Amino acid sequence: DSGVTQTPKHLITATGQRVTLRCSPRSGDLSVYWYQQSLDQGLQFLIQYYNGEERAKGNILERFSAQQFPDLHSELNLSSLELGDSALYFCASSEGGAGANVLTFGAGSRLTVL
Amino acid sequence: DAKTTQPNSMESNEEEPVHLPCNHSTISGTDYIHWYRQLPSQGPEYVIHGLTSNVNNRMASLAIAEDRKSSTLILHRATLRDAAVYYCILRRGDYKLSFGAGTTVTVRA
Numbered sequence: 001d002s003g004v005t006q007t008p009k010h011l012i013t014a015t016g017q018r019v020t021l022r023c024s025p026r027s028g029d030l031s032v033y034w035y036q037q038s039l040d041q042g043l044q045f046l047i048q049y050y051n052g053e054e055r056a057k058g059n060i061l062e063r064f065s066a067q068q069f070p071d072l073h074s075e076l077n078l079s080s081l082e083l084g085d086s087a088l089y090f091c092a093s094s095e096g097g098a099g100a101n102v103l104t105f106g107a108g109s110r111l112t113v114l
Numbered sequence: 115d116a117k118t119t120q121p122n123s124m125e126s127n128e129e130e131p132v133h134l135p136c137n138h139s140t141i142s143g144t145d146y147i148h149w150y151r152q153l154p155s156q157g158p159e160y161v162i163h164g165l166t167s168n169v170n171n172r173m174a175s176l177a178i179a180e181d182r183k184s185s186t187l188i189l190h191r192a193t194l195r196d197a198a199v200y201y202c203i204l205r206r207g208d209y210k211l212s213f214g215a216g217t218t219v220t221v222r223a
Contacts, residue, residue, distance in 0.1 A: 002157070033211060043158065043213035058210045090157050099146035099205045105157035
């Protein structure tokens, strides 16, 4: 157990639907990162939050949104789902955003869009 | 983004050392070099990181070139459990922290 908790582990839904993925960071970590990993692809950076504020943004689609709450958990919302959104979504956390801070990843949420 | 270049794949025999190279010619002075690995069907896990000096921990060693334009992750005695994708990334603080394709390591029994 890495200390980063992601729910749900698996999710199957239909095109056009909306889902929410949840991440609880490791105790004491203030930064949360979201990544998408499609089949046989590398990890694509989506977005980073630090203590509730957005700090960095990657190639996150407009249909996707995220936020970090006062208790530091984060949610990634995916709407108007398409087949191509099927992927593993990983959340990671770190103490802060400094270069020396190590990322701890969760086990991921596997999204299947039918 | 600060880019890193890694070989697509490497093979090793069990109990032999593995040297994984990473080129990062555009590294800046504040970039830390991080290595993570991803075992099949798991989330990535931290391996090691450093700034300028070589680093050792229980999992591996990190050798950083004097000009910092390249680094090498060293697994001293590969085991079957070390078969994974290894990612070398540069981290400079709040910035798009992207992972490339990494190096797929295969360990032969």
